[in-house]
Amino acid sequence: MAVVETRNLTKVFKEGELGAVNDVSLATEEGEFLVFLGPSGSGKTTLLRMIAGLETPTSGEILIGGQLVNHLSPRERRIAMVFQSYALYPHLTVYKNIAFPLKAQKVPKEKHDAKVQWAAGLLGIGRLLDRKPRELSGGERQRVALARAIVREPAVFLLDEPLSNLDAKLRASAREELEQFQARVGTTTIYVTHDQVEAMAMGDRVVVMEKGKVRQIGTPADVYDEPADTFVATFLGSPPMNLVSAGGTITGFRPEHFLPARAAAIPDSVPMRLAFSHEEYLGAERILYGTLADGSCAGAKVVSRIASTHAGVFAKDTTYDFAVEKRHLKLFDEATGIRKR
Amino acid sequence: MERGGLHRFGARALHVSVLGFFVVALGFPFFWMLIAAFKQNIDLYTVENNPFLFNLPPTFEHIRFLFVETRFMRWLGNTALVGFLVVAITLVLAVPAAYALARLAGRWGERLGIAIFLTYLIPPTLLFIPLSRVVALLGLQDSIFSVVLVYPSMTIPFSIWLLMGFFKSIPKELEDAAMVDGLTRFGAFFRMVVPISVSGILTVVIFSFTLVTQEFVYALTFISPERNQMIGVGIPIYLVRGDVYYWGSLMAACLIASLPIAVVYNLFLDRFIAGFTVGSVK
Amino acid sequence: MSAGAKREERWLAPAMFLPAVFYILALVGVPLVLAVLYAFSDARIGGSGFHLVGLENFRSILQSPGFRKAIRNSIVFTLSAQVIVIVCSNILATALEEPFRGRGLVRFLILLPWVAPVSLGTIGWKWILDSIYSVITWVLVALHVYKPYSAPMWLGEPNLAMASVVLVHCWRLIPFSTVIMLAGRSAIPKEIPEAAAIDGAGFWRTLFQIKIPMMTPILSVAVLFGIIFTFTDMTVVYILTAGGPFDSTQTLPSLAFATGIAGSDLAAGAAISLFLVPVLIAVAYLMLRVAHRSEVA
Numbered sequence: 001m002a003v004v005e006t007r008n009l010t011k012v013f014k015e016g017e018l019g020a021v022n023d024v025s026l027a028t029e030e031g032e033f034l035v036f037l038g039p040s041g042s043g044k045t046t047l048l049r050m051i052a053g054l055e056t057p058t059s060g061e062i063l064i065g066g067q068l069v070n071h072l073s074p075r076e077r078r079i080a081m082v083f084q085s086y087a088l089y090p091h092l093t094v095y096k097n098i099a100f101p102l103k104a105q106k107v108p109k110e111k112h113d114a115k116v117q118w119a120a121g122l123l124g125i126g127r128l129l130d131r132k133p134r135e136l137s138g139g140e141r142q143r144v145a146l147a148r149a150i151v152r153e154p155a156v157f158l159l160d161e162p163l164s165n166l167d168a169k170l171r172a173s174a175r176e177e178l179e180q181f182q183a184r185v186g187t188t189t190i191y192v193t194h195d196q197v198e199a200m201a202m203g204d205r206v207v208v209m210e211k212g213k214v215r216q217i218g219t220p221a222d223v224y225d226e227p228a229d230t231f232v233a234t235f236l237g238s239p240p241m242n243l244v245s246a247g248g249t250i251t252g253f254r255p256e257h258f259l260p261a262r263a264a265a266i267p268d269s270v271p272m273r274l275a276f277s278h279e280e281y282l283g284a285e286r287i288l289y290g291t292l293a294d295g296s297c298a299g300a301k302v303v304s305r306i307a308s309t310h311a312g313v314f315a316k317d318t319t320y321d322f323a324v325e326k327r328h329l330k331l332f333d334e335a336t337g338i339r340k341r
Numbered sequence: 342m343e344r345g346g347l348h349r350f351g352a353r354a355l356h357v358s359v360l361g362f363f364v365v366a367l368g369f370p371f372f373w374m375l376i377a378a379f380k381q382n383i384d385l386y387t388v389e390n391n392p393f394l395f396n397l398p399p400t401f402e403h404i405r406f407l408f409v410e411t412r413f414m415r416w417l418g419n420t421a422l423v424g425f426l427v428v429a430i431t432l433v434l435a436v437p438a439a440y441a442l443a444r445l446a447g448r449w450g451e452r453l454g455i456a457i458f459l460t461y462l463i464p465p466t467l468l469f470i471p472l473s474r475v476v477a478l479l480g481l482q483d484s485i486f487s488v489v490l491v492y493p494s495m496t497i498p499f500s501i502w503l504l505m506g507f508f509k510s511i512p513k514e515l516e517d518a519a520m521v522d523g524l525t526r527f528g529a530f531f532r533m534v535v536p537i538s539v540s541g542i543l544t545v546v547i548f549s550f551t552l553v554t555q556e557f558v559y560a561l562t563f564i565s566p567e568r569n570q571m572i573g574v575g576i577p578i579y580l581v582r583g584d585v586y587y588w589g590s591l592m593a594a595c596l597i598a599s600l601p602i603a604v605v606y607n608l609f610l611d612r613f614i615a616g617f618t619v620g621s622v623k
Numbered sequence: 624m625s626a627g628a629k630r631e632e633r634w635l636a637p638a639m640f641l642p643a644v645f646y647i648l649a650l651v652g653v654p655l656v657l658a659v660l661y662a663f664s665d666a667r668i669g670g671s672g673f674h675l676v677g678l679e680n681f682r683s684i685l686q687s688p689g690f691r692k693a694i695r696n697s698i699v700f701t702l703s704a705q706v707i708v709i710v711c712s713n714i715l716a717t718a719l720e721e722p723f724r725g726r727g728l729v730r731f732l733i734l735l736p737w738v739a740p741v742s743l744g745t746i747g748w749k750w751i752l753d754s755i756y757s758v759i760t761w762v763l764v765a766l767h768v769y770k771p772y773s774a775p776m777w778l779g780e781p782n783l784a785m786a787s788v789v790l791v792h793c794w795r796l797i798p799f800s801t802v803i804m805l806a807g808r809s810a811i812p813k814e815i816p817e818a819a820a821i822d823g824a825g826f827w828r829t830l831f832q833i834k835i836p837m838m839t840p841i842l843s844v845a846v847l848f849g850i851i852f853t854f855t856d857m858t859v860v861y862i863l864t865a866g867g868p869f870d871s872t873q874t875l876p877s878l879a880f881a882t883g884i885a886g887s888d889l890a891a892g893a894a895i896s897l898f899l900v901p902v903l904i905a906v907a908y909l910m911l912r913v914a915h916r917s918e919v920a
Contacts, residue, residue, distance in 0.1 A: 588753075
């Protein structure tokens with residue numbers, strides 16, 4: 001039985017305008033780390049807030065643990081949420097922050113200490129219990145927010161871009177901690193982000209959203225290697241997939257699959273010639289920019305991504321032989337953007 | 342969030358009754374002023390009559406009396422003149438001071454700014470006795486210029502505080518760009534910062550003006566002759582002959598003097614509150 | 624910046640703020656010093672003498688029962704008004720928090736007591752509380768709570784007169800406090816009450832355990848200003864009761880005025896008004912503490 005399920009969920013903020021969330025149906029798997037991925041305005045946060053009970057759906061159903069929860073307030077839904085800003089209560093100590101949900105749910109006082117210590121221990125913040133939030137670093141605050149979330153042993157964790165307020169260096173270690181934490185605790189988790197690297201690294205499955213609609217649901221491998229449409233294809237992967245249109249069909253191939261032809265005989269490949277323009281050296285890899293030199297798509301801008309171990313030197317305005325393996329070519333219908341299989 | 346239907350109705354009813362109670366409790370005196378201003382004296386002073394109704398037709402007599410046979414118009418004029426002069430003095434002194442303290446004096450300026458704000462806490466009821474002697478010494482006793490001199494000491498501190506917060510929120514880059522383009526520091530202040538600070542300056546203008554109209558202690562202490570008095574003192578003190586209060590005209594005067602000020606003040610309220618709290622809760 | 628520009632700036636800053644500073648020093652600092660001097664002298668209006676008489680003034684006023692009553696009144700009025708104002712403005716701020724139709728108009732009406740000049744609002748109340756024509760009396764008689772002509776004189780009996788003074792102060796301050804509270808509430812980030820809702824807190828728990836504690840700095844500012852406004856006010860007393868009946872509503876400032884100006888005894892008046900200073904210093908200190916604490920946050 002799915003822990004969280006939505007059926008035809010729609011949210012319209014203004015009459016007559018396109019909904020923030022349009023007819024979304026999905027179901028989580030027990031214990032999975034599900035990521036809602038999309039650009040801003042895609043509806044991912046609104047969807048999360050509806051599941052939490054902070055927004056009322058215009059139509060559709062939300063089920064948690066098999067039970068219809070549309071009419072239930074957040075506290076009755078057995079969920080826990082971590083906000084982007086962590087929303088720690090600034091006037092309470094870490095201990096009291098973690099204990100607050102227990103107090104609010106009228107858990108008997110004798111049980112509080114054991115539970116708070118257990119949650120704090122799980123996140124390694126036992127020594128911070130007497131501090132106030134303003135004395136903590138960004139990473140420590142995240143851990144307190146998680147402790148507060150887990151102390152009630154909810155059925156679902158909802159996380160709204162919790163890493164975006166951390167600086168880049170901290171983000172990687174905080175991300176790792178989050179993954180380990182979720183693996184250890186095993187609670188079903190829904191995680192909202194606009195960062196596709198985070199989504200790929202952390203998610204068991206990814207829900208790619210755009211303008212309120214779900215574009216694709218699948219494992220990171222699914223959405224990366226077999227994108228359902230041009231939006232998913234270009235949203236995941238950096239630099240994005242090359243899209244070349246000709247005769248009603250868009251052909252897509254990822255930069256890392258667009259390689260110099262002489263790099264050993266690539267079986268079953270389609271040759272293409274690249275008119276080189278400039279390159280970026282990124283340390284571990286090199287990004288080559290240019291346009292296709294001939295054929296029906298001449299002049300289309302393309303990007304290639306090769307490892308820095310490749311020694312080749314490229315000169316401006318010179319044409320080189322490149323190739324893509326046939327199996328890496330993805331075809332999309334030009335009018336709808338949907339993948340042709 | 343969903344709630345039971347009955348629960349929601351109860352919450353709404355409570356909400357409306359709370360609001361209703363306060364609106365009546367706080368607004369009633371003004372409603373009452375309105376009624377008294379138009380009631381005929383016979384009606385007004387008959388105890389048995391229901392005071393909420395016009396038992397006799399309403400009259401303009403009190404208003405006529407107010408404008409024609411009292412010095413009401415003159416008090417309005419005095420207050421307006423004093424207001425204008427005080428606002429001018431306040432602006433000339435407070436605006437440059439606020440800028441200098443916000444931008445040019447560093448941490449030192451911060452401290453001076455706080456010290457200046459604290460002088461706002463020194464009330465007229467502490468200073469009015471020595472100031473009455475100072476005013477007499479300067480020969481300004483009984484003249485409206487006594488208050489023109491003294492009121493800025495009340496408006497300037499708060500205005501500096503308000504404007505300091507305001508100037509601080511203007512990005513420094515604006516003035517730096519102006520100076521790179523060739524203006525002096527003062528030029529940058531006068532030609533760049535002041536024009537974009539119109540809303541803050543307007544707030545200071547309104548605040549100073551309303552303070553002039555609201556003030557009571559100094560006006561009462563320094564000015565004796567009725568014809569030189571301000572609105573705030575003239576109405577409660579001089580619309581009385583002997584022991585007899587001309588309630589009808591009195592209420593009319595209160596209403597006429599209060600409402601325009603209330604409307605204007607209301608428009609700028611959010612800025613004043615920011616001024617009160619910005620300092621304490623950055 | 625060129626050396627010339629730097630030099631210009633060095634004298635520019637003082638040139639810009641010194642006029643204001645001198646103005647304040649001259650019209651606030653000097654009178655403050657004079658007040659102290661007068662308190663230790665025998666100055667009178669119209670009198671020519673000015674001799675320092677040490678603690679003579681203080682001794683005589685401390686012995687006068689009128690003075691002791693005035694101090695007690697000042698403290699009692701201020702504290703009771705503040706308590707009522709805090710409770711009422713919190714209730715009102717809660718009711719005004721969420722937008723609703725007509726909120727602008729309601730806000731305007733609620734603000735009237737604060738924005739209208741003190742003296743005018745007070746005289747309006749004087750009419751409402753008039754011994755013979757009071758509308759309150761009329762309503763109570765109509766409800767048969769009192770027989771005609773036997774209702775109390777609201778401003779004529781000492782206890783009722785004191786209550787009336789407190790009432791007018793509350794009436795004036797509730798709007799001011801409410802608006803400051805609203806500002807404080809809107810400064811609470813939206814996610815915090817949401818987190819509380821998810822954690823399981825209902826309306827009342829969120830209000831008392833989360834929202835109000837978070838507003839302590841602003842609450843303190845409102846309270847401290849409220850204390851100043853009530854404690855140092857003489858207008859309400861002067862107009863409403865003139866200190867009566869039988870000096871039962873006299874407060875420090877109104878007594879200072881009655882003694883110093885009406886009674887021509889400048890020295891005694893100054894001495895009385897100096898008793899305001901300890902409270903002012905305490906308030907100033909507390910305000911600085913609040914500002915410092917919230918800056919650390």
